[in-house]
Amino acid sequence: MSTDNRIEIAIIGSGLIGTLLALGLLSIPNPTTDSNPTTLRMKVYEQSATTHELGAGIGFTTCARKCMTLMDARIAECVARVATHNGEAEDPDYCMRFVDGFRTYTGGDCWGTSKGGEGGGVDVRGIGGDRYPDRFEDNNNNRGGEDEGNGVHVSGKVYKLYAGPRGFEGCHRGQFLDEVMKLMPEGVVEYNKRVEGYEYLPSGRIQLRFSDGGRVECDLVLACDGIKSLIRTHLYPETKPQYTHQFAFRGLVPMSTAISKLGRYRALRQHMHCGPRAHVLHFPIAKQQLMNVVAFVQDPNDWTQSGMTAPARKSEVVDAFREWGPFVRAVIDLLPEELDKWAVFDTYDSPVPKYADGSVALVGDAAHASSPHHGAGAGMGVEDALALVTAIRRAREDVDRGVEVNGALEAAVRAYSRVRYERSQWLVRSSREVGWTYEWMDESIGADMDRAFADIKERSHRVWYFNVDAMVAEVERQYRWCLWN
Numbered sequence: 001m002s003t004d005n006r007i008e009i010a011i012i013g014s015g016l017i018g019t020l021l022a023l024g025l026l027s028i029p030n031p032t033t034d035s036n037p038t039t040l041r042m043k044v045y046e047q048s049a050t051t052h053e054l055g056a057g058i059g060f061t062t063c064a065r066k067c068m069t070l071m072d073a074r075i076a077e078c079v080a081r082v083a084t085h086n087g088e089a090e091d092p093d094y095c096m097r098f099v100d101g102f103r104t105y106t107g108g109d110c111w112g113t114s115k116g117g118e119g120g121g122v123d124v125r126g127i128g129g130d131r132y133p134d135r136f137e138d139n140n141n142n143r144g145g146e147d148e149g150n151g152v153h154v155s156g157k158v159y160k161l162y163a164g165p166r167g168f169e170g171c172h173r174g175q176f177l178d179e180v181m182k183l184m185p186e187g188v189v190e191y192n193k194r195v196e197g198y199e200y201l202p203s204g205r206i207q208l209r210f211s212d213g214g215r216v217e218c219d220l221v222l223a224c225d226g227i228k229s230l231i232r233t234h235l236y237p238e239t240k241p242q243y244t245h246q247f248a249f250r251g252l253v254p255m256s257t258a259i260s261k262l263g264r265y266r267a268l269r270q271h272m273h274c275g276p277r278a279h280v281l282h283f284p285i286a287k288q289q290l291m292n293v294v295a296f297v298q299d300p301n302d303w304t305q306s307g308m309t310a311p312a313r314k315s316e317v318v319d320a321f322r323e324w325g326p327f328v329r330a331v332i333d334l335l336p337e338e339l340d341k342w343a344v345f346d347t348y349d350s351p352v353p354k355y356a357d358g359s360v361a362l363v364g365d366a367a368h369a370s371s372p373h374h375g376a377g378a379g380m381g382v383e384d385a386l387a388l389v390t391a392i393r394r395a396r397e398d399v400d401r402g403v404e405v406n407g408a409l410e411a412a413v414r415a416y417s418r419v420r421y422e423r424s425q426w427l428v429r430s431s432r433e434v435g436w437t438y439e440w441m442d443e444s445i446g447a448d449m450d451r452a453f454a455d456i457k458e459r460s461h462r463v464w465y466f467n468v469d470a471m472v473a474e475v476e477r478q479y480r481w482c483l484w485n
Contacts, residue, residue, distance in 0.1 A: 010218040014046035017364035017381035018224030024071030024389040047194035059170040064379035067386040078179035098159040101273025101328040159453040204406040229366035241345040243303040249295040251335040258291040279438040312341040356413035368424040373435035415478035
């Protein structure tokens, strides 16, 4: 610890999780009874020239937003300001929808469901709250109406997964990070600071080395440097993210264009189209001004690009889905001629053994990078951040009581690792596995959409319905155990 009763914490990376973690730590109140209290001093080191987030859409569950509120209520308010409703803005739809995108729209059994509920399958022309208006234009009937789509015949089963009011709230990554950064005090983030390594000093403190030749000392390092984490490589050089042999074509479509082609009801609501060795997801973002389209395909080859993205052309996507149903082909037809494809990497095959070593901890994707198929990677990092804030708050209090700072901080990050490891590693595995379900690659499920939906529902509920208060209590209990063992 520095001589003026400060615990100095270095956060590596000013992406979403690093930023939220810093704000959570900055929100820990200073004691008012101690005449010379221990304070926390935060520095965030970002290798880029600006704070930025890759990708477009991001979603947060109710429990992720609760974690934000417990750290700093203003963070959850940022989500509300930039969130995009599923369905009509004045009448949000709280269901996720899953369909057979390969064979759907050729008929099928009709099941009913009540408004707002879930069902095993609903004919889109059937009864209940999930009925698609039977007003569309198709090549045979040429019927029109206010919700008409241009040449897309709609018929088949839709599986609704009810998430509850604001149960899974989506927004644009960049817009959310911009809002959150408005809360960051001046001078906390330093840009163009790429960490190249670190070492422990005889004092027990850590010295960080930067690519510009600079060096700084700190008491604790929290690595939020993402899937390519240098700190993880330093701690566990044998572990590295693996290519999942899957990539995603990503494109943004003006919502007005999507509505004219697909119809208002379908364009404004999230849909997951499942099929053989591929799937397509689309949902509204940017306050319903854009429709985000993500088309995943299996790749038998290795990823040879130096980065995780590569340019692509619309013709590649058209070719990949040429045998799919007419609705999916209509969605693909909306994509721009030039777009990007994103390689999907995760740590499924090479998990780290733990998230903390000494006074260094891995957080978010640096610890447990997952594929995006649960839409929960960022939310899992938010849970990490709350766990760390809880443990470090207790450590700071104990330092004021005379506990040696290195021991208190090491106990804090050990407690974080012990509590967070099982759930977050489950997410890495389940994200990969639910992707196989979407793409009919699970041999026990195959193309049976009834069984696929049951699997998706069970996994999704395990992500969504998490007891945040119990996690906080367990972090505190584990911190006490780690401090004295």
